[in-house]
Amino acid sequence: MRDTKPNNASPAPTPFMVPQVDVVEDSSGITLLADLPGVKKDGLDIKVDGQTLSLEGTVALDAPQPFDAVFAEVRASRYRRSFTLSNELDSAAIDAQLKDGVLRLRIPKVAEAQPRRIEVRVG
Amino acid sequence: MYDSYLSVPSGFLSDLDRMRGDIDSLFGWGGTSRAIRSTGGSTYPAINVGQSPEAVDVYVFAPGIDASRTEVTLDRGVLTISGERASDLPAEAPKTSVHGRERYAGKFRRAVALPDDVDPNQVSATYRDGVLRVNVRRREAAQPKRIAIE
Numbered sequence: 001m002r003d004t005k006p007n008n009a010s011p012a013p014t015p016f017m018v019p020q021v022d023v024v025e026d027s028s029g030i031t032l033l034a035d036l037p038g039v040k041k042d043g044l045d046i047k048v049d050g051q052t053l054s055l056e057g058t059v060a061l062d063a064p065q066p067f068d069a070v071f072a073e074v075r076a077s078r079y080r081r082s083f084t085l086s087n088e089l090d091s092a093a094i095d096a097q098l099k100d101g102v103l104r105l106r107i108p109k110v111a112e113a114q115p116r117r118i119e120v121r122v123g
Numbered sequence: 124m125y126d127s128y129l130s131v132p133s134g135f136l137s138d139l140d141r142m143r144g145d146i147d148s149l150f151g152w153g154g155t156s157r158a159i160r161s162t163g164g165s166t167y168p169a170i171n172v173g174q175s176p177e178a179v180d181v182y183v184f185a186p187g188i189d190a191s192r193t194e195v196t197l198d199r200g201v202l203t204i205s206g207e208r209a210s211d212l213p214a215e216a217p218k219t220s221v222h223g224r225e226r227y228a229g230k231f232r233r234a235v236a237l238p239d240d241v242d243p244n245q246v247s248a249t250y251r252d253g254v255l256r257v258n259v260r261r262r263e264a265a266q267p268k269r270i271a272i273e
Contacts (some may be wrong), residue, residue: 022212023223033211035226037168037184037253061182061254067173071235074169074184101186101253102211115218 015076019055027115029108030089036079037101044098046105048091054082055103167227168204168255170235176267179237179259186253187211187226193250195257197243202257205232240264 022033036044039057047054057079085091088109095106168185183204185193193206210228213219237259245260 020225020227021223022221022226024213024219024221026213026216026219030222032223033226035186035253037186038182040252060252062251062256067175067180069171069173070179071170071172073166074171074182100188100250101184104211 014078016078016080017074017076018081019057019079021081027109029106032083032103032105032107034079034081034103034105035101036098036103038074039079039098039101039103041098044103046094046096046103048085048094051085051091052082053085053091053094053105053107054080056080057103166233167208167231168233170233172235172237174238177261179241179261181235181237181257181259183233183255183257184253185231185255188250188253188255190250190255193255195246195248195255197237197241197246197259200237200239200241201234202237202259203232203234204255204257205230207231 019034019036021035024031024033034055036055036057038059038061040060043058043060045054045056047056059074059077059079085107090108090110093108097104168183168188170184171182173180173182181202185204185206185208188206188208193204196203207230208228211226212221212224212228238261240261241259242262243259246257248255248257250256
């Protein structure tokens with residue numbers, strides 16, 4: 001899985017943040033964890049287009065009234081990041097869970113890509 | 124709504140800010156004047172502070188923490204948030220490889236100075252969607268009053 005972090009590509013019309021991720025691979029698939037604080041389930045968009053997996057999330061804070069920001073480290077209201085998948089990953093079987101601002105994606109490998117022990121026949 | 128306050132220092136200003144930061148670090152200058160507790164470039168968790176005449180709201184962007192084991196204290200006008208975020212990475216195992224390790228894991232502690240007129244007896248904290256919101260009311264006397272003309 002290649003990371004296609006858009007760093008100095010064409011300037012984006014709206015500012016966005018690149019979420020931090022952990023990517024772990026085991027024999028049956030890949031687990032991707034992404035930090036998306038402030039994103040609710042309906043503000044999250046996960047798309048697979050061909051070999052590209054893209055994550056997009058909108059921050060929704062519960063602000064009861066208009067505020068003046070006195071100090072802001074988070075200066076955009078969107079997260080965006082995309083990844084290039086590879087052939088052995090089954091993009092149709094991706095499972096996604098969002099809990100406490102952490103997205104957990106499980107991308108299984110297609111059955112034939114999972115390691116098999118090859119029997120050696122004695123002939 | 125919240126949008127205004129997420130992007131208050133306008134895109135242009137924050138770009139300028141970053142550019143100035145880049146130039147400063149390039150020439151070894153002291154950098155721009157920042158809040159003394161946020162001098163680091165990327166700190167976990169990130170904090171936004173907003174205010175209205177009635178209250179000060181501190182938003183702590185701390186995804187994946189155990190709220191019951193996170194400590195929030197307000198002492199002499201300084202709000203401190205501390206806790207620990209467990210690592211989600213599996214223990215070293217054969218046939219498992221870690222391709223990316225960007226998310227913060229471990230203990231954290233951050234502090235922000237609040238305005239002088241906050242009321243330490245009226246603080247509430249809620250944790251939702253990975254954001255801890257601490258709402259501190261301001262003292263009555265500090266709120267603007269409309270004075271009727273007789």
